[in-house]
Amino acid sequence: MADLRELAHLACKQAVRMGAECADVTLNRDRSIGVKVEKNGIHDAKEARNTGVSVRAIVKGATAFATSSRIAPEDVREAAGRAAAAAKLAQPDPDFVSLPEPSAYEAVPGLYDERIAQMSVGDLIRTLGDGIDEAREVCPEVVVEADAGLSVHEWVLVNSLGVEAHIRRTGIGSSYFCVVRRGDDVGSFYDYDCAHMLDDYHPEGLGAKVCKDALGFLGARSVRSAVMPVVAGPLVAISLFGSIAGAAGAEHIQRKRSYLVGKRGQRIGPEFLTIRDDGFIPRGMGSGPFDGEGAARKRVTIVENGVLVNHLHGSYTAHKAKEENTGHGNRNRGVSPTNVIPSLGGVLAAEIIRDTKEGIYLNMGGLWPSLASGEISSTVDFGFKIENGELAYPLKNTMIGISIFDLLNNLDAISSDYREEPGQIMPTIRVRSVKVAGAE
Amino acid sequence: MKELLERIRDRAQRMGVQFMDARMFALDATGVSVEDGKAADVGQRRNSAVGVRVLVDDAWGFASTDIITPEALEESLKSAIEMARSSSARVVNAGVVAKVSPVVDTVRAVVERDPRSVLLEEKVRRAADYESAGVRAGQDKISNSIVHYNDWWSREIVCNTHGTLVDQEIMRTMIFAVFTATDGTVRQRAYKVITEQVGYELLDRVSAAEFTEEVAKKVVALLSAKRCPSGKFPVVLDPSVTGVFTHEVLGHNAEADFVFNGTSIIEGKVGQQIASEHVTIVDDASIPRLSGSFSYDSEGLPGQKRTIIEKGVLKGFLHSLETAARFGVQPNGSGRAQDAHKMPIVRMSNTYMQPGKHTLEDLLKDIDVGILIEDAGGGYVHPEKGHYTCMANQGRMIRNGQLAEPIREITFTGVMLETLRNIDAVSRDLVFWPGMCGKGGQSAFTTCGGSYVRVKEVVVGGQE
Numbered sequence: 001m002a003d004l005r006e007l008a009h010l011a012c013k014q015a016v017r018m019g020a021e022c023a024d025v026t027l028n029r030d031r032s033i034g035v036k037v038e039k040n041g042i043h044d045a046k047e048a049r050n051t052g053v054s055v056r057a058i059v060k061g062a063t064a065f066a067t068s069s070r071i072a073p074e075d076v077r078e079a080a081g082r083a084a085a086a087a088k089l090a091q092p093d094p095d096f097v098s099l100p101e102p103s104a105y106e107a108v109p110g111l112y113d114e115r116i117a118q119m120s121v122g123d124l125i126r127t128l129g130d131g132i133d134e135a136r137e138v139c140p141e142v143v144v145e146a147d148a149g150l151s152v153h154e155w156v157l158v159n160s161l162g163v164e165a166h167i168r169r170t171g172i173g174s175s176y177f178c179v180v181r182r183g184d185d186v187g188s189f190y191d192y193d194c195a196h197m198l199d200d201y202h203p204e205g206l207g208a209k210v211c212k213d214a215l216g217f218l219g220a221r222s223v224r225s226a227v228m229p230v231v232a233g234p235l236v237a238i239s240l241f242g243s244i245a246g247a248a249g250a251e252h253i254q255r256k257r258s259y260l261v262g263k264r265g266q267r268i269g270p271e272f273l274t275i276r277d278d279g280f281i282p283r284g285m286g287s288g289p290f291d292g293e294g295a296a297r298k299r300v301t302i303v304e305n306g307v308l309v310n311h312l313h314g315s316y317t318a319h320k321a322k323e324e325n326t327g328h329g330n331r332n333r334g335v336s337p338t339n340v341i342p343s344l345g346g347v348l349a350a351e352i353i354r355d356t357k358e359g360i361y362l363n364m365g366g367l368w369p370s371l372a373s374g375e376i377s378s379t380v381d382f383g384f385k386i387e388n389g390e391l392a393y394p395l396k397n398t399m400i401g402i403s404i405f406d407l408l409n410n411l412d413a414i415s416s417d418y419r420e421e422p423g424q425i426m427p428t429i430r431v432r433s434v435k436v437a438g439a440e
Numbered sequence: 441m442k443e444l445l446e447r448i449r450d451r452a453q454r455m456g457v458q459f460m461d462a463r464m465f466a467l468d469a470t471g472v473s474v475e476d477g478k479a480a481d482v483g484q485r486r487n488s489a490v491g492v493r494v495l496v497d498d499a500w501g502f503a504s505t506d507i508i509t510p511e512a513l514e515e516s517l518k519s520a521i522e523m524a525r526s527s528s529a530r531v532v533n534a535g536v537v538a539k540v541s542p543v544v545d546t547v548r549a550v551v552e553r554d555p556r557s558v559l560l561e562e563k564v565r566r567a568a569d570y571e572s573a574g575v576r577a578g579q580d581k582i583s584n585s586i587v588h589y590n591d592w593w594s595r596e597i598v599c600n601t602h603g604t605l606v607d608q609e610i611m612r613t614m615i616f617a618v619f620t621a622t623d624g625t626v627r628q629r630a631y632k633v634i635t636e637q638v639g640y641e642l643l644d645r646v647s648a649a650e651f652t653e654e655v656a657k658k659v660v661a662l663l664s665a666k667r668c669p670s671g672k673f674p675v676v677l678d679p680s681v682t683g684v685f686t687h688e689v690l691g692h693n694a695e696a697d698f699v700f701n702g703t704s705i706i707e708g709k710v711g712q713q714i715a716s717e718h719v720t721i722v723d724d725a726s727i728p729r730l731s732g733s734f735s736y737d738s739e740g741l742p743g744q745k746r747t748i749i750e751k752g753v754l755k756g757f758l759h760s761l762e763t764a765a766r767f768g769v770q771p772n773g774s775g776r777a778q779d780a781h782k783m784p785i786v787r788m789s790n791t792y793m794q795p796g797k798h799t800l801e802d803l804l805k806d807i808d809v810g811i812l813i814e815d816a817g818g819g820y821v822h823p824e825k826g827h828y829t830c831m832a833n834q835g836r837m838i839r840n841g842q843l844a845e846p847i848r849e850i851t852f853t854g855v856m857l858e859t860l861r862n863i864d865a866v867s868r869d870l871v872f873w874p875g876m877c878g879k880g881g882q883s884a885f886t887t888c889g890g891s892y893v894r895v896k897e898v899v900v901g902g903q904e
Contacts, residue, residue, distance in 0.1 A: 038533070038701045039532065040532050041530060041531050042499065043531075044500035045502070045527045047502070047503045048504045051507075061480060062479075063482070065483035065485075066486075067486065068485075069486070070506065070507075083484075086482045089560045090480055090481065091479040091480050091564065096480075120526070121526045128530070132530075145701060145703065186825045188703075188822065255583075256620060261622075261627070370629070372627045372628055373849060375667070375903055377831075377850070377851035377901040377902060377903065379829040379853040381822065381827070399901025400901060401670050403903060437671050437900060439897075
């Protein structure tokens with residue numbers, strides 16, 4: 001089997017030989033197995049094998065990519081030639097300074113598990129079969145859709161300044177979606193488990209849990225429009241914090257397309273709110289020693305005690321800002337977070353709900369601020385009305401609307417307990433005053 | 441290439457499969473990105489792969505490879521069979537395939553100017569010209585400007601044990617502009633995308649005035665639009681929003697795999713009145729030039745027009761070879777795969793609500809307080825419940841039958857069967873809007889379309 005590093009060096013040298021001022025090359029070799037369940041039985045099982053080369057050539061700051069799914073030496077040389085030729089035709093970018101230079105990487109354990117690489121489709125089928133049986137024990141008339149998959153991924157990056165990055169990752173995961181019908185009434189829910197390492201993968205009980213949750217969504221009603229507190233459960237809260245981290249990416253800031261433009265150094269939330277990005281959490285789903293350009297990752301505190309203190313950088317944005325590269329870049333000049341970790345509070349999630357006389361609980365779905373304006377207008381896809389501190393009934397035809405800054409200023413609780421997935425800490429949060437629109 | 445696929449098909453037949461198809465998919469794509477005055481990013485992608493799908497012991501197996509050699513395809517076939525055999529003990533609904541006559545055809549992409557013969561410098565220059573024209577039209581309020589140009593040449597060869605051998609090329613060209621405008625603390629974003637199955641002549645035809653200048657004027661106008669109100673309102677959807685609504689709300693529910701799996705709210709309702717009589721919804725893969733069109737789907741079935749709802753009555757679903765067999769109907773060419781690494785699944789093509797008789801003014805005049813919702817931004821649906829959400833970038837309040845103050849960033853929700861029954865007027869316009877649809881981890885080029893449509897009531901989730 002071809003050595004990916006050798007091929008990457010071959011392509012990189014070719015790109016420079018063909019006129020690139022600098023270049024980087026990535027090569028990947030992936031294998032994945034997936035199994036799909038439809039209507040309580042296996043529908044299909046599949047295996048895919050992918051290879052690919054991507055050459056980025058840079059001339060006067062102009063960037064050109066050429067990719068190919070073929071990775072024989074002649075193919076990677078050909079891609080390099082295409083990239084170099086195209087880079088000469090794009091328009092120069094004087095803001096480009098340099099690709100990342102070599103630096104030491106801090107090792108991140110727990111990203112590759114040979115046991116996963118050796119697993120077979122039969123292992124996935126057994127897991128799914130168990131999950132279907134669990135769900136049907138909870139409710140015999142449930143309809144189960146599910147997926148399980150494993151992947152083995154090898155990736156190499158080499159650049160013309162001497163960076164050489166190589167990583168192998170494994171992944172395993174399963175998800176269940178359960179639907180229960182009672183006449184015209186439908187309850188449904190979805191949940192997942194995923195990991196890099198087999199010891200972190202816990203699909204047992206997931207089918208049963210999702211089925212119970214689906215039953216809980218029967219009898220959905222709408223509400224009367226009002227202003228009330230919203231309690232966001234773990235999956236919703238982490239997606240909110242992740243979107244804030246994304247909006248703090250320097251590419252969005254420098255391009256003036258983020259609601260966080262001009263906010264660095266300013267208070268954007270309560271003093272008890274801190275949001276960190278940590279790409280070194282062992283076994284974390286977003287973890288790794290380097291970013292998409294082979295630059296060493298750094299831990300970054302994005303929001304500290306309510307104040308926006310840092311942006312996330314890649315090499316392009318870091319040079320432009322004359323700041324340190326935090327190792328969050330990709331080869332498209334974009335910037336993205338890794339594992340987003342919010343601060344925790346002192347009160348259990350159950351207590352936050354009990355303390356809420358009337359409100360909305362968001363179980364799953366989004367609080368997705370518009371990147372430009374920061375406005376949030378979200379449907380309560382899976383949520384409950386809170387009445388007298390209890391989850392009273394599931395909701396439909398209900399929406400919430402608020403700006404991100406009003407949301408953060410009204411954030412009055414973060415739970416002490418949390419849902420944990422590898423690399424992710426997901427607490428529950430409460431926002432005390434949100435516009436809720438309903439159909440009643 | 442065809443001989444390679446035929447050889448592996450014959451091998452599969454000798455191995456006793458119930459059904460098999462082998463698909464080769466090749467892509468040659470070029471992209472240019474201009475941002476903030478610099479066309480500094482270009483990209484060229486070339487890939488090819490083969491996917492082999494088998495039905496063995498009533499179970500489906502699939503394997504794919506980027507290495508297109510007889511040995512690699514033989515390995516893929518063996519792997520696909522092993523996948524199927526491993527699954528068969530836990531199959532509850534035996535895999536089936538509709539019996540169809542074989543199709544043998546070759547379709548070449550026919551365009552006026554093949555983008556592959558247009559120099560890259562020309563594409564860079566043209567994209568840069570569009571961007572600079574837009575920025576000039578933005579009255580110094582444009583804080584970020586992005587224009588993308590992309591062309592895709594794709595070729596899919598489908599070879600199966602029915603005897604089908606279809607070789608189809610498709611050429612698509614796209615221009616996309618997204619501008620952000622800032623005025624003090626107010627920041628807004630607007631965009632426009634044009635994707636058609638044409639060649640580079642698209643750029644000869646589309647002027648900056650109808651593309652980036654329009655986006656710039658739109659985003660600058662949004663800076664002074666008010667925030668969206670919150671509550672229940674009668675609404676008029678513009679054609680783009682009607683299109684997204686039709687695609688998300690009805691289209692996905694009509695995909696027969698969802699219906700069979702018990703995850704569509706319209707299961708069991710064929711022949712029933714599920715919408716008002718004003719509603720006729722069609723999915724048509726045969727409309728020339730639209731980005732969702734195709735001559736053949738990824739199972740070698742002809743692209744065709746399918747009537748899903750006619751005057752409010754559900755007529756049928758979108759079918760693949762498998763779902764057609766399950767429902768005892770003819771397949772209607774809806775089995776599409778993103779590429780060779782994915783199995784075909786039921787997908788839409790160009791889905792639209794047919795026009796009615798009214799003018800926009802007719803739709804507005806009976807509304808005391810409502811919202812005209814314009815410029816679709818996307819949407820999604822939970823098909824098992826029929827709960828949908830649609831997003832739009834702008835709109836106008838309607839007051840006493842007249843268009844009033846502009847508003848921005850409108851999201852609305854509803855329950856599909858309620859909303860379809862609450863459509864009480866449809867205008868006589870018809871506009872199509874290109875997009876990409878995501879389902880089951882696959883993307884597909886689709887188009888959606890419609891007219892101005894009045895809905896008695898939806899829930900709008902604004903901030904005011």
